[in-house]
Amino acid sequence: MNRTLQTVEEELVGLLQKHGDTFLNTKDISLKLGVHPYTVYQAVRELRRWEFQIQSERGKGYRLVESPNLILPAEIKKNLKTKIFGKKIYSYRKVGSTNMLGFRLAETKAEEGTLIVAEEQTKGKGRMGRSWYSPPQLGLWMSLILRPDIPPFKAPGLSICAGLALALAIKEMTGIEAKIKWPNDCLIDGNKVGGILLELSAELDRINFVIVGIGVNVNHSEKDFPKDLASTATSIKIKVGHNISRLSLLTSFLEKFERIYLDFKKNGLSPQREMIKSFSSLLGEKVTVKFGKEKIEGMAEDIDDNGSLVIRTKKGEKMVTAGEVTVL
Amino acid sequence: MNRTLQTVEEELVGLLQKHGDTFLNTKDISLKLGVHPYTVYQAVRELRRWEFQIQSERGKGYRLVESPNLILPAEIKKNLKTKIFGKKIYSYRKVGSTNMLGFRLAETKAEEGTLIVAEEQTKGKGRMGRSWYSPPQLGLWMSLILRPDIPPFKAPGLSICAGLALALAIKEMTGIEAKIKWPNDCLIDGNKVGGILLELSAELDRINFVIVGIGVNVNHSEKDFPKDLASTATSIKIKVGHNISRLSLLTSFLEKFERIYLDFKKNGLSPQREMIKSFSSLLGEKVTVKFGKEKIEGMAEDIDDNGSLVIRTKKGEKMVTAGEVTVL
Numbered sequence: 150m151n152r153t154l155q156t157v158e159e160e161l162v163g164l165l166q167k168h169g170d171t172f173l174n175t176k177d178i179s180l181k182l183g184v185h186p187y188t189v190y191q192a193v194r195e196l197r198r199w200e201f202q203i204q205s206e207r208g209k210g211y212r213l214v215e216s217p218n219l220i221l222p223a224e225i226k227k228n229l230k231t232k233i234f235g236k237k238i239y240s241y242r243k244v245g246s247t248n249m250l251g252f253r254l255a256e257t258k259a260e261e262g263t264l265i266v267a268e269e270q271t272k273g274k275g276r277m278g279r280s281w282y283s284p285p286q287l288g289l290w291m292s293l294i295l296r297p298d299i300p301p302f303k304a305p306g307l308s309i310c311a312g313l314a315l316a317l318a319i320k321e322m323t324g325i326e327a328k329i330k331w332p333n334d335c336l337i338d339g340n341k342v343g344g345i346l347l348e349l350s351a352e353l354d355r356i357n358f359v360i361v362g363i364g365v366n367v368n369h370s371e372k373d374f375p376k377d378l379a380s381t382a383t384s385i386k387i388k389v390g391h392n393i394s395r396l397s398l399l400t401s402f403l404e405k406f407e408r409i410y411l412d413f414k415k416n417g418l419s420p421q422r423e424m425i426k427s428f429s430s431l432l433g434e435k436v437t438v439k440f441g442k443e444k445i446e447g448m449a450e451d452i453d454d455n456g457s458l459v460i461r462t463k464k465g466e467k468m469v470t471a472g473e474v475t476v477l
Numbered sequence: 478m479n480r481t482l483q484t485v486e487e488e489l490v491g492l493l494q495k496h497g498d499t500f501l502n503t504k505d506i507s508l509k510l511g512v513h514p515y516t517v518y519q520a521v522r523e524l525r526r527w528e529f530q531i532q533s534e535r536g537k538g539y540r541l542v543e544s545p546n547l548i549l550p551a552e553i554k555k556n557l558k559t560k561i562f563g564k565k566i567y568s569y570r571k572v573g574s575t576n577m578l579g580f581r582l583a584e585t586k587a588e589e590g591t592l593i594v595a596e597e598q599t600k601g602k603g604r605m606g607r608s609w610y611s612p613p614q615l616g617l618w619m620s621l622i623l624r625p626d627i628p629p630f631k632a633p634g635l636s637i638c639a640g641l642a643l644a645l646a647i648k649e650m651t652g653i654e655a656k657i658k659w660p661n662d663c664l665i666d667g668n669k670v671g672g673i674l675l676e677l678s679a680e681l682d683r684i685n686f687v688i689v690g691i692g693v694n695v696n697h698s699e700k701d702f703p704k705d706l707a708s709t710a711t712s713i714k715i716k717v718g719h720n721i722s723r724l725s726l727l728t729s730f731l732e733k734f735e736r737i738y739l740d741f742k743k744n745g746l747s748p749q750r751e752m753i754k755s756f757s758s759l760l761g762e763k764v765t766v767k768f769g770k771e772k773i774e775g776m777a778e779d780i781d782d783n784g785s786l787v788i789r790t791k792k793g794e795k796m797v798t799a800g801e802v803t804v805l
Contacts, residue, residue: 252584252678256580276680276682276683277680277682277683278683298769299769300768300769300798300799301629301677301679302630302798304681305681308681332681333681346680347680347681348678348679348680348685349629349677349678349679349680350580350676350677350678351629351676351677351679352604352605352674352675352676352677352799353632353633353636353660353661353675353798353799354604354605354768354769354798354799354800355604355605355606357676440628440682441626441627441628441682470628470630470681470682471628471680471681471682472682
């Protein structure tokens, strides 16, 4: 049998969980999993590195005392009802940036739907070269590799689809109606709870791949944010008053995003437009959009089928494909 | 003195060239270059690997019999009058694809203007996942790393600027008026002599970097093209009847492209528009443009300030940012 150590670890956790407080000896585990006792030992060692508290006693074997607060591939997969998203998962304790890893994996041919997830990012990326604060075990820091057969100018639609999926997942879990701030933020009561960072590798009329980076502040308390973020950022916990399961939020998001994404690839943005508009924080507001050296002022009126923001200015309607929006 | 072997090689070639048919002994070379005799030996060995014919005779030393038909960094730099293009050069005998290398170098922070040039590409890239035939020593196969502070939708302008620079360089060297086939080909008498492949790494409203790949069929004879290209491709040699210096073409192209590029970054495409239009093969022609799943038919009328092709259709003007153009 040709199994990776990771598979063995996942099966071992399942086995120990099933046996609750009872010890299981190495020989039994080894027989049940169909692996050499040394592999069992390796798996235990690796799981302990991931903060699984596994007690061992001579002659008795192992038992699982406590599972860590970690998002583990096996647990994601256990409940995930998707066709392509998260079928392949790269999971890390600490990375520079999941988007950066995603980019590298995509270049080496990682398939559509590959998920990169980390407990902590030391160089979490925000838009425009900014950073995204990603402390350990409090949020969802992840990236998806997509390979849509669409021209680059349709990519803004993808960013909004991801935002919509996130808002829907938050609503399903907590009842809170998060808003999508076009093109890439997710807000609760005007404060940033999540962000989407799309990065493309593209020719002029063809996308090679897209990395969709998703950051969600889940279980932060107010004290967990650095001072400079305190007034603009929030977390789901701060709003609902208790911790919520990052794992459930993750699977809910992936399922919703996959459904919307597959529809988007087939039918474009229009089937989602009404939903997107109902979640949008900008429509009906007076805004300025900074886009490179341009600055546009007017009323945010619509989001069109390409995902562009339609702004009614004094000189007529303007379509903006991306930019920095300020509500006046 | 802290010099790379490459610098020593370059100085050694200069020294041997200056001495023509005369032998120079290792000790003299070593003194003149200020390096250890073993370094001289290493440099000679490396140059021979690059097909420099260096004759050595015991007691007499070395002399240069023949320089190879190669584009070498030192020779490029010798005549190049640019500020940023080609200040850093990566030169190879044989690579998969210079664009692919460029992408990797750009990710690891290679600076703007870095040039990657190869004698042969085994996986030369064309647009839309197609290949570009890049046999050894007959063409220019190269890529430039650019980091323009422009939004991605302005990138098509860059492709046309590169095409214009190539047409101007060909005209300067041969008098032949090559045409730019929007958005990325260069034609002589309707046959493809060069191609531009732009690849971006970008966010929705910001370019991380652009790799501009340039392929030029320079000294191919008709027999050098595979059958499937024979009717559509041509080379400069086929048109002018003799070999031309790839090195001169390269430096001429880099100088022209840099001038146009710096202007483009400052003032956009408009200062180049009249020139571009005068070199364009499509304007005034009835065309169809395939762009993803769309197909547009009409008269190619203009190239606008974003580099989009303006087509007069039955339903009015349409702007196309990229696509597959067929002249009807």
